[in-house]
Amino acid sequence: MDINMEMIERTMEALRKNNMQPYYAESSAEAKELVKSLLEKGSTVTHGGSLTLKQTGITELLSNGDYNYLDRSKAGPDREKVEEIYRRSFFADTYLTSSNAVTEKGELYNVDGNSNRVAAILFGPKSVIVVAGVNKIVPDIRAAVERVKKIAAPQNTVRLECKTPCASTGECISLRNTDSAACDGCKSEARICCNYVVSAQQRQKDRIKVILVGEELGF
8 A cells, every 4th residue: 555654644743742752654564563672561451443454464463471461351241350351451550542533734644432442541550552544643533533434433333342333334324415524423222322532632641642543454
């Protein structure tokens, strides 16, 4: 794929102005090594649900024995054990995640159903590392909202086997209305778009680190 370095540099500069530490990795392998350099051996690490972290090999890195890895997949189908890991995640040294969109204005846009991911991005873990492919860079929040409704949410409902209208149609039902708002959507019990979070200028400088990867990753 063609990489627009001007767009990436513009996005990184905007993230920096918003007190987030940006990095650029040309490949998944480079991103994995960069994450490794940002983690301390023996530290407590965990992550949100993310295809990007799996594609880059970062989840494999976390499970190599060098870290105290809070791995929710080890909890199996036991919901209480999974939620216990969610709570313990707030005390992690580092929380890893991707983002539904990263704007050229230096903002992160994330929409969640369970919302443990957006909660940890906002508060709790000492450090947050966001890994996002360049396919997730958009001009502004309006474009980020559209990206979630047309790409991220529909594809994630298919991946998670959620029975929602967008899983069948490929886009949010709200797009049928020309004046649809960001939070409009279906009334499905399986809806994954429940909480909408914009991370803009941060008080705690460099707590959030954003690694932009020169590949198409995740949804």
